[in-house]
Amino acid sequence: MRLFKSLIALCVILSISVADAADWRDKLREKIPESKRLLLVLNDDDEIQVGRQVTANLLGVAPLVKDDGLQRYVNTVGRWVATGSERPDLPWHFGVIDSADVNAFSAPGGYVLITRGLYASLSDEGELAGVLGHEITHVVERHQVELMRKAMLLEEGRKAIEKRLSGDKDELVKRLVGNGAELFARRLDQDAEFEADRQGAVLAARAGYGPYGLPAVLQKIASVAKTDDRVQLLYKTHPAPEERLRMLDAVMGPEFYKYDRPNAGGKLYPLR
Numbered sequence: 001m002r003l004f005k006s007l008i009a010l011c012v013i014l015s016i017s018v019a020d021a022a023d024w025r026d027k028l029r030e031k032i033p034e035s036k037r038l039l040l041v042l043n044d045d046d047e048i049q050v051g052r053q054v055t056a057n058l059l060g061v062a063p064l065v066k067d068d069g070l071q072r073y074v075n076t077v078g079r080w081v082a083t084g085s086e087r088p089d090l091p092w093h094f095g096v097i098d099s100a101d102v103n104a105f106s107a108p109g110g111y112v113l114i115t116r117g118l119y120a121s122l123s124d125e126g127e128l129a130g131v132l133g134h135e136i137t138h139v140v141e142r143h144q145v146e147l148m149r150k151a152m153l154l155e156e157g158r159k160a161i162e163k164r165l166s167g168d169k170d171e172l173v174k175r176l177v178g179n180g181a182e183l184f185a186r187r188l189d190q191d192a193e194f195e196a197d198r199q200g201a202v203l204a205a206r207a208g209y210g211p212y213g214l215p216a217v218l219q220k221i222a223s224v225a226k227t228d229d230r231v232q233l234l235y236k237t238h239p240a241p242e243e244r245l246r247m248l249d250a251v252m253g254p255e256f257y258k259y260d261r262p263n264a265g266g267k268l269y270p271l272r
Contacts (some may be wrong), residue, residue, distance in 0.1 A: 001102060005101065017143075019053070025139060030250045031051030033087065035243075038085065039136040039171075040080075042145065044087075044090065044109070047108040047109040047112065047142070047145065048090070048091065048108070048109030049109070050107070050109060050148075051107035051108040051110065051139075052066045052109065052111065052113040052263035052271070053145075054107045054108070055093075055107045055113070056113050056224065058097070058105065058107075058113065059097065059113075060247075061097055062098055062099045062115075063109070063193055064095045064096065064097055064098065065097065065098045065116055065271075066098075066156065067096075067098045067272055069269060070096055070269050070271070071094075071095055072113070072272075073084060073269035074094045074095060074096055074110055074119075074128070074132075074269075075093070075095070076095045076154075077094075077125060077128055077132060078092060078094030078112055078132045078148060079092050079094070080137070081115065081129050081132050081133050081136060081203050081204060081206075082110070082132075082136050082203075082224055084170050084203050084207055085109075085136055085164055086133030086137070086140050087140045090109060090110035090139070091109075091110055092110040092112070092136075093110060093112070094112045094113070094116070094186075094217070095112075095113050095114075095116075096113070096114055096116055096119050097113050097114070097115055097116065098227075099115040099116055099117060099229055100115070100116065100117045101115045101117050101118075101229075101232075101233055101234070102115065102117045102118045102121060102133070102221060102224065102230045102231050102232050102234055103115050103117070103118055103137050103203050103231075103234045103237075103263070104118055104131055104132075104194070105234055106135035106138045106139050106144065107137070107139075107144060108139065108144050108145050109139070110139055110140070110237075111139075112135040114128075114131060114135075116271070117230050118131065118217075119268075119271065120271055121217070121220050121221075123212075123216070123265075123267060123268075124218065124265030124267065125209070125219050125265040125266045125267070125268055126204065126209040126210050126212075126213035126216075126265025126266075127213040127214070127216055127265065128210075128213070128265075129203075129204040129207055130200055130201060130204045130212075130213030130215075130216070130217060131200075131211055131213070131214060131267070132207070132218055133200030133201065133202070133204045133207075133214065134196045134197060134199075134200030134204035135143045135197065135200075136200070137195065137196040137199040137200050137203065137205060138192070138196050138242040141192070141195065141199075143187075143188050143189070143192040143194075143195075143196070146189075146192075147188055149187075173179075188237070192237050193231075193238055193239055193244065194239070194244065195245045197214060197218075197244050197248050198247075198248065198251050200214050201213075201214050201215070201248065201252065209265055210262060210265070211252065213265065214248075215245060215248055215249075218241040218244050218245050218248075219241070219245065220240040221234065221241045222241040222245070
C-alpha cells in the first residue's frame, strides 16, 4: 500500500508543469518550518558526524571513567534499550564520564553520556535504563538538532539559514558543530524534556525493565538541595524534577502498574 501511494504521488508530480512546480515549491517552503527543512537536509550520516565531534568536545573536558568493564556494561544496557526505539540502527554509543555532577547528556547520531555522579546515585539497572531511555529519546526525536538550528537562527538570521540549506552541506555540518560546542550546557524546550521523560519510561518498559526507574531517579534528584554544586547544571538545563514527576504522573497514572517489574533491574556494575 505504501508503494502504491508513492507511485500515485510520483505520477502527480510528473504531471505538474514547470511553472506549477515552482509554485508548489514556494508553497511548501512556506508550510514547512525551517526546523523541518533542516532535518530534511541532514541525513543520519550527517547527524552522526555532528554528534561525534560535539561529543569529542565534551570528552576533552570530562573524559570517560577509566573502567572498560563499566563502559561495556553501560553500552550493553543502552543499546538494548535503544533497540526498542524508532531509530535502532543508529551506531549507538554510551559512556560514563568522570564528573561528580549529577547529569546525563546526548548528542545527535546516537551519543549518550552519563556522569559518574549520576551513575553512583542509581540503585539498580532499571533506573539506569530509565535515564538512558530519556537521553535516547532526545536523539530519536532530534531535539538537539532543533536546539542547534535555533542557535544558528539567532546568530545568522533566517535568510542565512536558507542559504546554508541550499548550499554546501559540509559547511552546514561544520556550523552545527560550532554551535554544538555548548550544546550540553544549553536548555532544551520544556516540552522536549517532558517528551523524553514519557518516552524514556516507555523504552525502559519495552526493554523488559519496569517503567518507574526514571521517576525513582527524579525523586532522588529532587531530594538534593538546589544549591548543591552537583545539580547546578542540571537545574539550569532541565525543568525542576518535581515538575517532571508531576507531568509523568499525569501521563502514567495507574495504567503503568501492570508493566511494573520491581525486580527486573538487577544489580548495577560496581563503580571502582
